[in-house]
Amino acid sequence: MNLLRFTWKNLRYRPLAMLLSLVLFSLGVGLISLLFLLEDQLQDNFEKNLAGVDLVIGAKGSPLQMILSSMYHIDAPTGNIPISEIRPFLNPKHPLIESALPISLGDSYRGFRIVGSSTEILDWYEASIAEGEIWTKNFDVTLGAAVAGTLDMKIGDRFKSSHGFLDDEDMAHDDVQDFVVRGILNRTGSVIDQLILTTPQTYWYVHEVSNEIDATNSDHVDHDHHSEVPLPLIEEEGSRDITNLLLRFRGHNFQALNMQRSINENTDMQAATPAIEINRLFALMDSGEKVLKILAYVIVLVSGLSIFIALFSSLRERRYELSLLRVMGAGKVRLFGMIILEGLFLAFIGYLIGTVLAHLGMEIIGRILSADYRYSFTGITFLTKELWLLAGALLIGLVASFIPAQQAAQTDIAETLSRG
Amino acid sequence: MTIVQTKDLSFAYPGGDEIQFPNLAVTDREHSLIIGDSGCGKTTLLHLLSGLRRPSRGTVTIADKDISAMSGTPLDVFRGSTIGMIFQTAHFVRALSVRENLRVAQQLTGRIDDELINQLLERLQVIHKADAKTTTLSVGEQQRVAIARALVNSPRVIFADEPTSALDDANTGRVIDLLIEQADRQSATLIVVTHDQRLKDRFTNRISLSS
Numbered sequence: 001m002n003l004l005r006f007t008w009k010n011l012r013y014r015p016l017a018m019l020l021s022l023v024l025f026s027l028g029v030g031l032i033s034l035l036f037l038l039e040d041q042l043q044d045n046f047e048k049n050l051a052g053v054d055l056v057i058g059a060k061g062s063p064l065q066m067i068l069s070s071m072y073h074i075d076a077p078t079g080n081i082p083i084s085e086i087r088p089f090l091n092p093k094h095p096l097i098e099s100a101l102p103i104s105l106g107d108s109y110r111g112f113r114i115v116g117s118s119t120e121i122l123d124w125y126e127a128s129i130a131e132g133e134i135w136t137k138n139f140d141v142t143l144g145a146a147v148a149g150t151l152d153m154k155i156g157d158r159f160k161s162s163h164g165f166l167d168d169e170d171m172a173h174d175d176v177q178d179f180v181v182r183g184i185l186n187r188t189g190s191v192i193d194q195l196i197l198t199t200p201q202t203y204w205y206v207h208e209v210s211n212e213i214d215a216t217n218s219d220h221v222d223h224d225h226h227s228e229v230p231l232p233l234i235e236e237e238g239s240r241d242i243t244n245l246l247l248r249f250r251g252h253n254f255q256a257l258n259m260q261r262s263i264n265e266n267t268d269m270q271a272a273t274p275a276i277e278i279n280r281l282f283a284l285m286d287s288g289e290k291v292l293k294i295l296a297y298v299i300v301l302v303s304g305l306s307i308f309i310a311l312f313s314s315l316r317e318r319r320y321e322l323s324l325l326r327v328m329g330a331g332k333v334r335l336f337g338m339i340i341l342e343g344l345f346l347a348f349i350g351y352l353i354g355t356v357l358a359h360l361g362m363e364i365i366g367r368i369l370s371a372d373y374r375y376s377f378t379g380i381t382f383l384t385k386e387l388w389l390l391a392g393a394l395l396i397g398l399v400a401s402f403i404p405a406q407q408a409a410q411t412d413i414a415e416t417l418s419r420g
Numbered sequence: 421m422t423i424v425q426t427k428d429l430s431f432a433y434p435g436g437d438e439i440q441f442p443n444l445a446v447t448d449r450e451h452s453l454i455i456g457d458s459g460c461g462k463t464t465l466l467h468l469l470s471g472l473r474r475p476s477r478g479t480v481t482i483a484d485k486d487i488s489a490m491s492g493t494p495l496d497v498f499r500g501s502t503i504g505m506i507f508q509t510a511h512f513v514r515a516l517s518v519r520e521n522l523r524v525a526q527q528l529t530g531r532i533d534d535e536l537i538n539q540l541l542e543r544l545q546v547i548h549k550a551d552a553k554t555t556t557l558s559v560g561e562q563q564r565v566a567i568a569r570a571l572v573n574s575p576r577v578i579f580a581d582e583p584t585s586a587l588d589d590a591n592t593g594r595v596i597d598l599l600i601e602q603a604d605r606q607s608a609t610l611i612v613v614t615h616d617q618r619l620k621d622r623f624t625n626r627i628s629l630s631s
Binding site: 329414418 | 497513
């Protein structure tokens with residue numbers, strides 16, 4: 001019989017005391033591991049979707065909200081901005097701006113957001129077309145991979161959008177013409193997977209019609225003539241709205257930095273830097289995370305203590321057994337190693353259970369989050385940090401079993417045996 | 421050839437008087453009885469003979485090895501492989517089955533011999549309990565398994581500490597028969613330490629300890 005099996009049998013012989021240590025230990029490890037996973041994937045998700053955006057322009061309101069809605073597509077937009085205000089930024093010859101990406105928001109289909117934008121958005125998010133073609137005309141859409149996958153939609157499918165971001169049939173734009181699926185994108189892992197892309201102008205027609213109907217209450221309007229290739233946004237006449245404009249700068253010089261301040265001070269719009277806002281968000285989450293982490297470490301420490309107590313108290317009833325092993329030829333070193341092994345074994349099993357629970361939990365959280373926020377989190381990854389966690393767990397097992405092991409090695413065999 | 425020999429052996433408990441033991445010389449295969457009243461230091465002598473305690477003076481030689489000069493793991497291993505011990509009450513590693521207890525005893529000195537284990541369990545009529553936990557055994561079965569364990573490494577010497585003190589006459593006779601028979605079959609020398617006068621007639625070589 002090998003040493004591990006011997007250890008396992010000894011542990012299993014005292015299930016209750018060991019169970020408590022194990023439950024505590026796996027709870028602590030699980031919590032830490034879960035925090036690692038969440039932290040890593042949140043950061044990953046947020047950073048992947050920064051997409052090199054230097055500045056976001058939109059209606060005044062919370063800058064964080066504006067960033068979250070325009071770039072991460074969680075939260076509601078702050079409002080709309082007239083195209084006349086941003087026309088200078090759309091000029092390809094602008095000295096500071098390398099490129100500008102319009103974003104129009106407000107409608108959705110079965111919970112997936114419909115985003116009016118130029119086809120440049122594909123380059124920004126490094127997306128490519130998987131089948132069909134890119135949207136060119138109003139009311140043509142190209143679907144992100146997750147949208148097509150979740151809703152099981154194909155090229156040529158038609159649907160009506162609904163107002164707002166909830167999957168709510170009462171809010172459907174019933175009087176507006178159908179959207180037609182023209183293409184489906186490859187999976188990128190970024191937020192674009194979760195979007196339904198169309199032209200910015202489509203939004204004008206959708207809401208123009210809604211307003212017309214509200215105003216005149218006419219039953220039928222023929223809108224099919226809207227299915228045309230729209231002008232580039234910069235050439236559009238009149239003062240229509242888009243929701244946000246995302247900017248990439250040519251270089252990060254003083255003037256570029258100044259632009260944000262001058263927009264905030266001199267216009268009715270606001271400009272915000274995504275990296276700064278996201279860092280602020282992380283800082284907010286960080287303090288909560290810190291508290292949880294401290295809690296987790298305390299649980300792990302307490303569980304280390306409970307391993308210590310479990311082993312130590314098991315020695316009392318095992319003293320005779322240990323003496324017996326000595327009589328049968330086990331040296332002190334072996335008894336010492338035996339108890340250490342029991343501590344390590346407990347820690348290792350606790351680590352395994354905790355890690356499995358954390359990944360399972362992460363997968364469940366991921367499913368819930370992806371239903372609510374259209375973000376992909378997964379429990380099926382492994383971080384190098386978790387190896388460090390294993391090392392830490394084993395260290396605690398080692399430390400917790402050290403004194404009991406020493407006690408076991410020092411057992412006075414003759415004394416124990418003569419007491420019977 | 422002498423298998424167990426002591427010379428000028430004495431032992432002192434911390435703060436206690438020194439106990440002096442008569443010199444012993446037990447020939448190989450000559451089963452012996454060390455007899456004395458309670459409190460005369462029988463168990464202490466047994467512990468000295470098996471290297472569980474270190475004498476304050478004198479030497480203990482087992483199978484030509486001066487174990488009073490040995491210590492640490494070499495002594496533990498020597499004891500495990502050369503000496504079989506049977507205690508007044510049988511104790512086992514409770515987490516393990518009967519067979520596993522015997523295998524651990526073998527493993528600690530390096531060689532596992534499942535065939536010998538089966539033979540011993542068969543001979544001692546506990547083979548049907550081989551895979552049972554030791555806590556489910558009757559007292560008689562426990563004692564037989566303890567004997568099997570003492571024999572499992574084919575020791576040269578078997579020390580038995582009061583193996584019969586809790587038994588009635590009939591069972592005492594049976595256990596002593598069994599011990600002698602099994603020791604003979606393993607070519608081991610049996611040394612029984614007891615105060616039990618009933619055992620006197622069974623041994624030709626008797627050593628009396630006086631308090």
